[in-house]
Amino acid sequence: MTAPNDTHLLIVDDDERIRGLLQKFLIRNGFLVSAARDAAHARRLLAGLEFDLVVLDVMMPGEDGVSLTRSLRQVISTPILLLTARGETSDRISGLEAGADDYLAKPFEPKELLLRINAILRRVPLSAPQDARPKVLHLGPIRYDVERNEMWRGEELIRLTSTEAQLMRIFSACPREALSRIKLVEDLGRDRGQAQERAVDVQITRLRRKIEDDPKQPRYLQTVRGEGYMLAPD
Structure with a gap:
């Protein structure tokens, strides 16, 4: 390329x-x-x-x-x-x-x-598909602008890495649907393997710190036992 x-x-x-x-x-x-x-x-x-x-x-x-x-x-x-x-x-x-x-x-x-x-x-430049999904997702005090791929707490812009931003695009495309680690690895454009699945776990942990009041007890970016991770907006 x-x-x-x-x-x-x-x-x-x-x-x-x-x-x-x-x-x-x-x-x-x-x-x-x-x-x-x-x-x-x-x-x-x-x-x-x-x-x-x-x-x-x-x-x-x-x-x-x-x-x-x-x-x-x-x-x-x-x-x-x-x-x-x-x-x-x-x-x-x-x-x-x-x-x-x-x-x-x-x-x-x-x-x-x-x-x-x-x-x-x-x-990095991928934009969310245009469809009937909400343009803004609310996660408690956090709001996520789907079209602009931006996350805000009040007037404060929460900085996301490109991988965190891509994860939010992936989750916001199918809210309240559990996504497996393998699917997340594939959607991120990475090779399959346990190392990359562990890398996804690390990125999820980082993202939770920016979203959750208590990252150890996540309310919005949940772990679904045996299935993967799910974004559960208000």
Whole structure:
């Protein structure tokens, strides 16, 4: 898949060789690409430019990729793909909990990175189908604008990651219907497997923190035993 020529990526990696190789590879595949050597450099670029996706190495000196992800999620919703050493489960879960949209274990094939990037970018611009569904769903004090894919608490916009936003699109298309983890993985455009199902569990946990008064006793994003998860608006 060739990227649109205005799709701008930010690569953040302290290894100059890897950074350069990734930049050249992604440029050859049609992306605009900027590169940062560390978290501080990335912050300066993000302050002055808009990016469609950030590819971020976890293991960096100073502020690591997970900490940077957690911090960025306070101010932006740009998709983040983490590069994790050897795919340690703890690194993956920490990254997803911090707000990353996906992860890729090192070492990896550049083509797989390209596929992951394109899969995330395909998810981001999707809009909800136009039908007879309500335009706004109410979850207690939270309101979710289905058409704009925005979540609000009063006048405060609740920032959603691209994966959280996609989950809300999926759930809002069939409220009060239980969706299996396998279906959620498929609708998110990811490969099947227990690791991806666990990743969905992590994203559901994060989403509940933004929706529920008590995330441990969810009222609106419920677990249906033996079936999956269900959105139950007021």
